[in-house]
Amino acid sequence: MSNSQPESNLMPESMVEVRNVTKVYERGRQQIEVLHGLTFAIPRGDFVALMGPSGSGKTTLLNLIGGLDQPTSGEITVGGRRIDRLSSGQLANWRAQNVGFVFQFYNLMPVLTAEGNVELPLLLTRLSGAQRRRNVAVALEIVGLADRAKHKPKELSGGQEQRVAIARALVSDPQLLVCDEPTGDLDRKTADEILGLLQVLNREHGKTIVIVTHDPKAAEFARRTLHLEKGQLLEQAA
Amino acid sequence: MTRSGFVIANLFRRRTRTVLTLLSVIMAFLLFGLLQSVNTIFNAGADFVGATRLFVQARVSFTSPLPISMLPRLESIPGVARVAYQTWFGGVWQENTPLIMFSLDPQRYRDVYPEWVMPESQWQDFIRTRTGMIAGKQLADQYGWKVGQKIPINSNIYPQKNGSKAWIFDLVGIFDGKDDEWKKRTNLAFIQQDYFDEANQFGVKGRENFFILKLSDSNQAAQVARTVDAMFENSPDETKTQTEKDFNISFVRQIGDIGLIVRWILFAVFFTLLLVVGNTMAQSVRERIPELAVLKTLGFSDGSVLGFVLAESFVLCLGGGLIGLLLASIAGAMVAKGTGGRFQLTVDYRVWLLGIAAIVLMSLAVGLLPGLRARRLKIVDALAGR
Numbered sequence: 001m002s003n004s005q006p007e008s009n010l011m012p013e014s015m016v017e018v019r020n021v022t023k024v025y026e027r028g029r030q031q032i033e034v035l036h037g038l039t040f041a042i043p044r045g046d047f048v049a050l051m052g053p054s055g056s057g058k059t060t061l062l063n064l065i066g067g068l069d070q071p072t073s074g075e076i077t078v079g080g081r082r083i084d085r086l087s088s089g090q091l092a093n094w095r096a097q098n099v100g101f102v103f104q105f106y107n108l109m110p111v112l113t114a115e116g117n118v119e120l121p122l123l124l125t126r127l128s129g130a131q132r133r134r135n136v137a138v139a140l141e142i143v144g145l146a147d148r149a150k151h152k153p154k155e156l157s158g159g160q161e162q163r164v165a166i167a168r169a170l171v172s173d174p175q176l177l178v179c180d181e182p183t184g185d186l187d188r189k190t191a192d193e194i195l196g197l198l199q200v201l202n203r204e205h206g207k208t209i210v211i212v213t214h215d216p217k218a219a220e221f222a223r224r225t226l227h228l229e230k231g232q233l234l235e236q237a238a
Numbered sequence: 239m240t241r242s243g244f245v246i247a248n249l250f251r252r253r254t255r256t257v258l259t260l261l262s263v264i265m266a267f268l269l270f271g272l273l274q275s276v277n278t279i280f281n282a283g284a285d286f287v288g289a290t291r292l293f294v295q296a297r298v299s300f301t302s303p304l305p306i307s308m309l310p311r312l313e314s315i316p317g318v319a320r321v322a323y324q325t326w327f328g329g330v331w332q333e334n335t336p337l338i339m340f341s342l343d344p345q346r347y348r349d350v351y352p353e354w355v356m357p358e359s360q361w362q363d364f365i366r367t368r369t370g371m372i373a374g375k376q377l378a379d380q381y382g383w384k385v386g387q388k389i390p391i392n393s394n395i396y397p398q399k400n401g402s403k404a405w406i407f408d409l410v411g412i413f414d415g416k417d418d419e420w421k422k423r424t425n426l427a428f429i430q431q432d433y434f435d436e437a438n439q440f441g442v443k444g445r446e447n448f449f450i451l452k453l454s455d456s457n458q459a460a461q462v463a464r465t466v467d468a469m470f471e472n473s474p475d476e477t478k479t480q481t482e483k484d485f486n487i488s489f490v491r492q493i494g495d496i497g498l499i500v501r502w503i504l505f506a507v508f509f510t511l512l513l514v515v516g517n518t519m520a521q522s523v524r525e526r527i528p529e530l531a532v533l534k535t536l537g538f539s540d541g542s543v544l545g546f547v548l549a550e551s552f553v554l555c556l557g558g559g560l561i562g563l564l565l566a567s568i569a570g571a572m573v574a575k576g577t578g579g580r581f582q583l584t585v586d587y588r589v590w591l592l593g594i595a596a597i598v599l600m601s602l603a604v605g606l607l608p609g610l611r612a613r614r615l616k617i618v619d620a621l622a623g624r
Contacts, residue, residue: 063617063618066535068535068617068618068621069617069618088539088540089539089540089541092534092537092538092539092540093537093539094537095535095536095537096536096537096538097537101532101535101536103532103621107528107529107532107621109244109247109529109532110251110529111247111248111250111251112239112244112247115239116239116244116247119239120239120244120533120536121536121537123239123240123241123244124536124537124538129240168536
């Protein structure tokens with residue numbers, strides 16, 4: 001790893017900087033190199049789609065950017081902070097403050113209502129109960145689900161569940177949203193609504209968004225598309 | 239929503255399973271409370287007596303009575319201030335309610351047991367009345383006995399000379415204890431030895447189950463006991479002499495080692511409970527691995543996730559444990575009331591403290607393994623279903 005190198009900006013306004021990042025997984029005795037020395041940057045306020053065939057390393061890259069996993073070598077800087085050097089506890093703390101996550105299958109807590117799910121990340125803050133409820137109401141308002149606050153996930157449609165997941169990702173006001181196939185489980189119309197919502201969050205709220213998708217139509221909502229194949233960046237499409 | 243609200247919500251995600259598990263915890267702690275209080279009764283029953291009295295019985299068994307002719311020899315032993323004696327009557331009230339009832343010499347017994355208090359006139363009536371009987375306050379209250387009544391009592395051992403096992407005694411006194419400990423033990427009755435000797439069909443006149451020696455100095459207990467047993471060694475009536483406290487304990491232990499029995503039952507109960515609750519917790523964690531990974535994704539630390547699982551097991555064990563102990567307290571009080579205080583099944587603070595310690599240990603035992611599994615899980619693998 002080149003951790004001893006001084007931190008540098010690939011772009012002055014970068015939200016995400018990835019430099020020479022390699023990721024190797026061990027499966028039994030086998031070592032599989034999923035990412036091969038990737039270097040790129042995502043400017044603050046960008047909306048980037050990561051595309052590529054299955055096994056190309058999209059989700060692995062997303063996990064590294066979101067601080068869910070550590071690279072085998074290389075540097076990752078997000079919002080000006082090197083995250084490849086953080087311990088598990090430091091990463092957890094960092095994620096709570098800086099990143100919102102949206103998953104393909106929503107991953108809501110079935111035992112909690114929509115507002116309970118959205119409030120979950122705020123339990124890690126020092127906000128009072130009243131402040132938390134206010135923030136939750138705002139987040140649900142943004143995703144258009146204020147009237148569904150008391151409903152449990154099983155009482156919501158797929159699109160509504162994903163909106164709740166987006167509200168949960170938004171509620172602690174992170175600058176970076178990472179979304180793994182956020183429309184993979186939705187029909188076209190609902191998918192477009194969700195992508196439109198992400199677009200609004202990018203344009204009007206200034207969130208930097210990185211989504212992984214197989215769907216070229218979904219990628220059209222992004223400002224840029226990064227293509228990955230066999231762990232390498234192929235091209236950048238505007 | 240709070241963290242504790244989240245814990246409780248998770249606990250009841252499968253309501254039926256949680257309720258059934260909770261019921262098994264409640265049952266286990268109900269048993270724990272009752273059995274521990276039984277154990278307490280049997281172990282602590284002798285703590286209140288001092289070492290100022292020695293019990294002398296036949297070495298073989300107290301069911302082999304000793305001859306009254308021993309009395310003067312016992313009285314002559316240095317350090318012995320007074321000697322009383324008593325015989326088990328085997329009293330049965332009405333259909334088949336057994337009574338703790340002895341025949342004895344009233345004056346001697348009074349001298350040896352100043353802990354029983356009764357008006358002087360009633361003591362005198364007991365001494366004077368051959369068919370007299372005195373009853374402890376608890377016993378008299380339970381059956382509504384009043385001084386002056388004739389009390390019919392059967393003996394399951396001794397028939398009268400006319401063949402009838404139904405005896406009739408004149409209740410001449412009701413005694414109480416000098417303090418709370420002794421008041422709790424007023425569930426027994428005494429009759430006149432002379433009358434019993436004359437009237438019983440077996441002609442066991444002049445033989446007693448026990449001699450009770452009141453010592454002038456409790457420090458001499460061991461020495462006097464040795465002297466008594468040596469005095470009757472190699473005679474037809476060899477003796478076994480022990481302090482009242484040891485006698486009480488060994489008397490109870492004729493039933494068996496209650497403590498050991500209770501421990502084995504509780505071991506079986508808690509072992510089963512450990513499997514039941516442990517399985518519930520393990521299953522509960524296993525089926526929501528992705529949810530736990532999401533918690534970590536949102537920024538909850540490994541320790542927090544471990545804490546959530548431990549808190550769930552703690553709430554489950556605490557809820558069930560406290561309800562179980564509460565039910566045991568109520569059941570114990572009902573048993574004590576139903577038996578007129580003869581069986582003081584009290585779930586006291588010692589049982590509660592032990593119960594709370596068991597709750598904490600049980601929570602750790604059932605929550606730690608699944609909790610550590612949750613703590614160790616890698617977000618990326620868990621989200622990918624690996």
